[in-house]
């Protein structure tokens with residue numbers, strides 16, 4: 238996170254539940270759909286000795302609550318480690334992931350107690366900046382139209398030609414459509430009709446080639462090219 242392009246965001250937890258041997262917290266990331274590429278999940282764990290055991294799992298889940306990917310520390314047993322240690326997972330966000338479940342699991346023998354602890358769990362997503370590019374198209378009304386296109390698909394809509402009012406046939410940022418005024422560069426060439434031998438003068442648009450349509454010999458009607 239914190240790379241050259243983009244920024245790092247810490248999400249708010251939205252719900253939490255407890256059961257006897259496990260506590261988990263879901264962090265929803267659907268607001269970043271299509272706008273983030275990497276995710277980093279971490280938590281600090283303090284582990285005490287056997288007979289206690291502790292385990293940390295991060296699950297990347299979809300809207301149907303299916304686990305798409307996960308990170309699992311496995312069970313920590315048989316040692317005494319009073320310092321806080323960071324466990325962290327960083328990966329590309331799975332395509333349909335909408336939330337991360339942070340699970341802390343623990344166990345201890347009857348009559349014992351649990352002194353394991355977790356703190357400062359976090360989820361960070363690396364967001365992608367929107368990129369807007371300028372595009373242009375020559376509409377069927379023969380006018381060149383410029384418009385802006387967003388790299389975020391949901392910011393683009395079907396556009397309308399500001400010259401003729403018909404659909405432009407492309408998507409872009411609505412309201413960005415503009416008529417491009419330009420000097421048309423025209424050239425003319427002399428050709429000889431292949432069928433009747435007439436000398437023909439063809440006028441060709443160099444700057445707006447879309448304006449050029451098939452021409453026919455005015456003497457014999459053959460296509461002139």
Ligand SMILES: [Zn+2]
Pocket residue numbers: 376377378379380398399400401402403
């Ligand atoms: Zn038009």
Ligand SMILES: [Zn+2]
Pocket residue numbers: 430431432433434435454455456457458459
């Ligand atoms: Zn001809």
